[in-house]
Amino acid sequence: MMDEGRSFQDYLTAVTVQVERDLLQVFPEDWDMPSKLREAMQYSLMAGGKRMRPIMAIAAAEALGGCREATLPVACAVELVHTYSLIHDDLPAMDDDDLRRGKPTNHKVFGEAMAILAGDGLLTHAFSLVGRANRVHGVSAEQCLAIIEELSIYAGPKGMVGGQAADLLGEQGITSADELHYIHTHKTGDMIVCALKAGARTAGANQQHLNALDLYGYSIGLAFQIQDDILDLIGEEVKLGKPLKSDEKQHKVTYPFLIGLEASRQKVEDLTELGKQAVIQAGFPYPNRLLELADFLMKRDH
Amino acid sequence: MMDEGRSFQDYLTAVTVQVERDLLQVFPEDWDMPSKLREAMQYSLMAGGKRMRPIMAIAAAEALGGCREATLPVACAVELVHTYSLIHDDLPAMDDDDLRRGKPTNHKVFGEAMAILAGDGLLTHAFSLVGRANRVHGVSAEQCLAIIEELSIYAGPKGMVGGQAADLLGEQGITSADELHYIHTHKTGDMIVCALKAGARTAGANQQHLNALDLYGYSIGLAFQIQDDILDLIGEEVKLGKPLKSDEKQHKVTYPFLIGLEASRQKVEDLTELGKQAVIQAGFPYPNRLLELADFLMKRDH
Numbered sequence: 001m002m003d004e005g006r007s008f009q010d011y012l013t014a015v016t017v018q019v020e021r022d023l024l025q026v027f028p029e030d031w032d033m034p035s036k037l038r039e040a041m042q043y044s045l046m047a048g049g050k051r052m053r054p055i056m057a058i059a060a061a062e063a064l065g066g067c068r069e070a071t072l073p074v075a076c077a078v079e080l081v082h083t084y085s086l087i088h089d090d091l092p093a094m095d096d097d098d099l100r101r102g103k104p105t106n107h108k109v110f111g112e113a114m115a116i117l118a119g120d121g122l123l124t125h126a127f128s129l130v131g132r133a134n135r136v137h138g139v140s141a142e143q144c145l146a147i148i149e150e151l152s153i154y155a156g157p158k159g160m161v162g163g164q165a166a167d168l169l170g171e172q173g174i175t176s177a178d179e180l181h182y183i184h185t186h187k188t189g190d191m192i193v194c195a196l197k198a199g200a201r202t203a204g205a206n207q208q209h210l211n212a213l214d215l216y217g218y219s220i221g222l223a224f225q226i227q228d229d230i231l232d233l234i235g236e237e238v239k240l241g242k243p244l245k246s247d248e249k250q251h252k253v254t255y256p257f258l259i260g261l262e263a264s265r266q267k268v269e270d271l272t273e274l275g276k277q278a279v280i281q282a283g284f285p286y287p288n289r290l291l292e293l294a295d296f297l298m299k300r301d302h
Numbered sequence: 303m304m305d306e307g308r309s310f311q312d313y314l315t316a317v318t319v320q321v322e323r324d325l326l327q328v329f330p331e332d333w334d335m336p337s338k339l340r341e342a343m344q345y346s347l348m349a350g351g352k353r354m355r356p357i358m359a360i361a362a363a364e365a366l367g368g369c370r371e372a373t374l375p376v377a378c379a380v381e382l383v384h385t386y387s388l389i390h391d392d393l394p395a396m397d398d399d400d401l402r403r404g405k406p407t408n409h410k411v412f413g414e415a416m417a418i419l420a421g422d423g424l425l426t427h428a429f430s431l432v433g434r435a436n437r438v439h440g441v442s443a444e445q446c447l448a449i450i451e452e453l454s455i456y457a458g459p460k461g462m463v464g465g466q467a468a469d470l471l472g473e474q475g476i477t478s479a480d481e482l483h484y485i486h487t488h489k490t491g492d493m494i495v496c497a498l499k500a501g502a503r504t505a506g507a508n509q510q511h512l513n514a515l516d517l518y519g520y521s522i523g524l525a526f527q528i529q530d531d532i533l534d535l536i537g538e539e540v541k542l543g544k545p546l547k548s549d550e551k552q553h554k555v556t557y558p559f560l561i562g563l564e565a566s567r568q569k570v571e572d573l574t575e576l577g578k579q580a581v582i583q584a585g586f587p588y589p590n591r592l593l594e595l596a597d598f599l600m601k602r603d604h
Contacts, residue, residue: 033459037467093414112395121459128454141443152430157335157423165339
């Protein structure tokens with residue numbers, strides 16, 4: 001792989017630049033749509049996310065020797081779905097958040113109705129992007145169809161939407177690590193696994209690779225979430241872009257709350273190692289970026 | 303076609319029964335998801351819609367001699383997208399409607415947050431249904447991918463979501479038939495055309511067929527919408543399932559308001575004829591149900 005020699009930080013930067021270049025173009029200039037709607041969708045899409053899911057899709061494809069250009073449409077699709085979920089999560093009827101990544105949330109800027117529509121538009125449009133991988137980059141129609149089906153299932157009522165609903169229904173009523181695990185698996189883990197498998201499919205993954213990415217994805221996804229909880233408790237406000245201890249103030253049940261801070265830290269480490277081992281044992285020809293990514297997520301401070 | 307001999311009313315009934323049987327099964331029983339979410343999605347999905355879009359998909363497929371079973375997954379997908387759009391349209395931040403087809407709207411029963419999620423879940427899940435046409439019924443992966451891409455574009459920011467946004471932004475500011483035409487084209491027409499083309503694609507439509515369905519769909523779609531406006535003005539409350547003159551009370555700009563009742567009636571007739579001619583000239587082997595459907599929509603009283 002042409003990037004194998006670079007540091008991981010350089011790799012992240014290079015991939016992020018390419019993803020953001022493509023995200024800027026997901027809605028063709030000449031498409032006739034209300035400009036406020038376009039603005040609202042672009043606002044959240046370009047609000048400076050970490051682009052973790054697109055990076056995962058690309059790292060998984062490249063672990064198999066896949067071509068980055070062929071994976072970008074799918075990587076963008078996953079980011080559109082992620083962005084829609086944040087817009088809807090922030091709505092007054094849901095988490096009622098005013099800030100996201102240090103900026104006013106979508107409904108604060110564009111109003112509630114437009115925020116609902118911006119989310120709907122991003123979610124819907126994501127599915128049309130996958131076809132590009134077939135038309136422009138020669139990924140087989142069968143693989144694209146499998147990617148779409150997985151995107152629909154991991155993001156849908158059995159996946160992310162289900163996790164969100166469980167979170168909503170369980171508010172203030174969650175008492176066990178099991179329940180919390182269910183919510184995290186679906187709210188966060190499903191879309192991470194989806195991104196990894198979608199990327200790998202554009203590079204012709206076999207079932208063994210897909211199974212390994214399942215285990216890797218759920219492990220680092222949960223580690224990521226626990227790390228989030230830890231950072232909410234002890235991180236630096238300015239790096240996080242949101243007030244500290246917001247979970248505590250909202251009486252949210254978190255891992256540090258349930259099992260303590262030290263045990264949470266240990267769990268992040270164990271899960272990261274578990275994920276890395278799954279990738280190592282599945283025999284990816286170029287596993288390094290996936291392994292570095294797992295470590296990077298564990299050590300992040302925002 | 304086995305149903306060619308039946309009356310159109312019998313045909314409608316038979317197709318509706320099959321569509322509703324399949325809609326009941328779109329979320330497998332053994333899928334692990336919050337039961338409230340499942341309930342909320344099923345509530346709106348089974349709230350007794352006219353199933354016009356699934357019927358259009360099936361009539362278009364059968365006009366080409368296609369098999370109904372192979373079209374049903376796609377017909378259901380379109381109905382899921384339609385249902386999600388109604389749930390979100392009815393939300394307090396949008397049209398703020400309490401009743402839909404004579405029943406309390408989704409957010410009135412399940413709360414606003416769950417209604418948002420039920421809509422998100424239905425929209426997301428729709429895309430996974432299309433793959434069934436390939437896996438179970440042998441529709442080619444290429445056709446399924448084309449159906450998904452069209453579903454995404456007709457339902458997305460350039461299509462239905464765009465029409466909804468334009469409607470929202472234009473409220474009380476619409477003064478011309480052109481603006482109203484734009485909104486109707488995207489809010490209603492796009493998904494009708496989408497249903498017709500998706501159905502026809504499952505039966506191997508060629509470009510001439512697809513073009514004819516474009517013209518047919520936009521014509522009867524607009525006729526349908528104008529007929530809705532007329533019924534809102536002069537229909538029977540009990541048949542409509544909503545209060546009369548709600549458009550007028552909400553100061554909505556409608557065709558009868560812009561061009562008068564008689565001219566509106568004439569426009570419904572002209573558009574219906576235009577649509578029928580498009581189908582007749584495109585040489586469908588079994589065009590009758592499409593022609594009857596156009597007449598049926600024009601003459602409906604609810």
